[in-house]
Amino acid sequence: MGSGGLIATAALTGAVVAGGLGVPDPDDIWSDTGLRVVDQATRSDGECVPHSFGQVRELLATTPCVALDRMLFTLSDDRGGTIVVFVAWVEFDDPAQAREFKRVEDIHGTGDITPLSGSLLLMEDVPFSAVNYESDVLDDVTVVVAETEAVSGGFTAGYLDDTARVAVRTPRP
Secondary structure, three states: OOOHHHHHHHHHHHHHHHOOOOOOOHHHHHHOOOOEEEEEEEEEEOOOHHHEEHHHHHHHHHOOOOEEEEEEEEEEOOOOOEEEEEEEEEEOOOHHHHHHHHHHHOOOOOEEEOOOOHHHHOOOOOOOOOOOEEEEEEOOOEEEEEEEEEEEOOOOHHHHHHHHHHHOOOOOO
């Protein structure tokens, strides 16, 4: 599968968000990719530590977040392929805390925010490898993290990476 549509959509979505034209509709984010949202679940928490592991958890124990929103959703293509996507928004009191969290989170193998259970979407849990990953800082104090994994279909690693680049633009619930 090619990734040209995803790359173009990621660039367009980034321009819309960065340009201050408003938060895009979730359906609009995926409309040009050939993927559609099939199912989703969200959860909001006031604490991050119980929903994290590794060095990320250690950092959050000393630098607590002020809010955590997590979303798990599935995307499907017209060939029956399915991708599961995890997005987390981790909000802090100040920009320095957000930058430090992003720095640690962006290092592969340092831990992560725990994804929502696949049972919320009536599917088995998917082991997220954090290989197909993207992060960004929003509003100076919120770090958004997106990870993708193929459940079925012939998705390439590049396609999954591109999907994460689009997913990081998902509007916060």
